[in-house]
Amino acid sequence: MSTALGEKLRRLRKEKGYSLDRLAELSESSKSYIWELENKNPPRPSAEKLAKIAHQLDTTIEYLLDEGESLSTEDAADAKFYRQYRQMDDATKAKIRKMVKLWGDDT
Amino acid sequence: MSSSFSPERWAYEITHVLNAVLGAEHFPINVTAVAQEYSAHKFPNDPIARIVGDNLPGFDGALYKAPEGKKGWAIFYNNGIRSTGRINFTLGHEFGHYLLHRLVYPDGIRCGEQDFVQWDSTYGQIEHQANVFAANLLMPLDDFRRQIAPSSKIDLDLISHCSDRYRVSLIAATLRWLAYTERRAVLVVSRDGYILWARSSTPALKTGAYYRTSAGLIAIPVASLAAQRSTGESRATKDHGAGVWFPEPLTEMTVLSEQYDFAISLLLLSNDPPPFEERLRGVGGFPSS
Numbered sequence: 001m002s003t004a005l006g007e008k009l010r011r012l013r014k015e016k017g018y019s020l021d022r023l024a025e026l027s028e029s030s031k032s033y034i035w036e037l038e039n040k041n042p043p044r045p046s047a048e049k050l051a052k053i054a055h056q057l058d059t060t061i062e063y064l065l066d067e068g069e070s071l072s073t074e075d076a077a078d079a080k081f082y083r084q085y086r087q088m089d090d091a092t093k094a095k096i097r098k099m100v101k102l103w104g105d106d107t
Numbered sequence: 108m109s110s111s112f113s114p115e116r117w118a119y120e121i122t123h124v125l126n127a128v129l130g131a132e133h134f135p136i137n138v139t140a141v142a143q144e145y146s147a148h149k150f151p152n153d154p155i156a157r158i159v160g161d162n163l164p165g166f167d168g169a170l171y172k173a174p175e176g177k178k179g180w181a182i183f184y185n186n187g188i189r190s191t192g193r194i195n196f197t198l199g200h201e202f203g204h205y206l207l208h209r210l211v212y213p214d215g216i217r218c219g220e221q222d223f224v225q226w227d228s229t230y231g232q233i234e235h236q237a238n239v240f241a242a243n244l245l246m247p248l249d250d251f252r253r254q255i256a257p258s259s260k261i262d263l264d265l266i267s268h269c270s271d272r273y274r275v276s277l278i279a280a281t282l283r284w285l286a287y288t289e290r291r292a293v294l295v296v297s298r299d300g301y302i303l304w305a306r307s308s309t310p311a312l313k314t315g316a317y318y319r320t321s322a323g324l325i326a327i328p329v330a331s332l333a334a335q336r337s338t339g340e341s342r343a344t345k346d347h348g349a350g351v352w353f354p355e356p357l358t359e360m361t362v363l364s365e366q367y368d369f370a371i372s373l374l375l376l377s378n379d380p381p382p383f384e385e386r387l388r389g390v391g392g393f394p395s396s
Contacts, residue, residue: 020299020300031300032301032324032326035299035300035301035324036324038299039298039299039301039303091164092163092164092165092166095161095162095163096163096166096169096183099159099161099181099183100171100174100181100183101174103156103157103173103174103177103181104174104175104176104177106177
C-alpha cells in the first residue's frame with residue numbers, strides 16, 4: 001500500500017518533472033528503491049538515501065517522514081477502526097465534523 | 108440470525124428484494140436509496156438515517172454513529188472524485204459495514220482512499236467482507252454471467268459494458284469476471300514500469316500464469332502496452348509472442364488511466380496452455396523470476 005511518505009515523494013517528484021530514472025540518478029539511488037518508497041511500504045527506509053532524495057526534491061527528511069498531526073481523541077471517538085493509517089487533511093476532518101454536527105442540530 | 112449472515116448472503120437477500128420490487132432489470136443499483144429504505148424497513152430502530160456526499164479530499168467514506176439524541180447511522184462520502192463507479196462501490200462498502208459490522212464496531216468505521224484498489228491485500232477480514240458484499244450487491248453473479256458466459260472470450264467492450272451496466276469501475280468489473288471465468292486470464296495493475304498487484308483467474312493460476320508481487324518487485328515487459336508512455340486516457344489491444352509477458356503467446360488489453368495514474372492490463376491466454384515442459388523451456392522464464 002502507498003503511505004503518506006510515498007504520496008509525498010510521488011507528488012514532489014512529479015512537480016519537479018523527474019522520472020523515476022532521473023531521480024534515482026540524481027540521488028544515487030536505484031529506480032526500484034524509489035518505486036518501492038512511493039508505492040509499497042518499506043518498513044525502515046534508509047535515512048541516508050532518503051536524505052539524498054529529499055535534497056533533490058528541495059525538501060527535508062522531516063517533512064517526508066512527518067505523518068501529520070497525531071490522532072486526536074476526537075478522531076478516535078469518531079471511528080475506532082481505520083482501514084488505513086492515512087491522514088486526512090485538517091479541512092476534510094473539519095468538514096466531516098461539521099456534517100456530524102449538522103445532523104445533531106437537525107430537529 | 109441475520110446478524111451472522113455472510114456478506115454474500117446479505118447481498119443475496121437484498122438482490123431478492125430488488126428483483127421482487129423492481130424486476131430483474133434494476134441496474135445500476137441506487138445504493139443510496141436501497142441502503143436507506145432497506146435499513147429503515149429491516150432495522151427501524153437503527154437505520155441508515157442519512158447518506159451525505161461532499162468534497163472530502165483524502166477520504167473515501169465512513170459509517171458514522173448518530174450523535175446523541177439521534178438514532179441510527181450515517182454514511183459520509185467523498186463526491187469530489189470523478190469516478191461514479193468508485194463512489195458507488197464505496198457506498199456499497201459502507202452499507203456492508205453497516206449490515207455486517209456495526210454491532211462489533213459500535214462507534215463506526217472510516218475508510219481510506221486507496222483501499223478500493225487493494226481489494227485482496229492484507230487489510231483484514233472486515234474490509235474484505237465489506238468489499239465482497241459491495242461486489243455481490245452491485246454485480247450479482249447470476250446477472251453478470253448472463254452478460255458474459257463463463258466460457259466466453261472477452262474484450263474491453265464487454266468489460267466496459269459491465270462496468271456501465273453496474274456503474275462500477277473497470278477494475279471492479281474485471282475482478283468479478285476473473286472470479287468465475289473458465290478462461291485463462293491475468294489482470295495486472297502497474298505504475299511506472301512495475302506491477303502494483305495482479306490477479307489470475309483460477310484456470311490461469313492452476314497452469315502457472317500468475318505474478319507473485321509479494322515475492323519482490325516485478326518489472327513489466329518493455330514491449331508491453333502497459334510500458335508505453337502516454338498522456339490522457341487510452342486503451343489498446345496487442346498480440347504478443349511467447350516470452351513477452353509469459354512464456355506463451357497472449358493478447359494484452361491495456362487501459363491507461365490518467366485519473367489514477369496507473370495501467371490496467373488484462374492478459375488473455377489460450378485455453379490450451381502449453382505443456383509444462385515447454386513452459387519450463389519458455390524464453391521468458393518463469394513469471395515470478
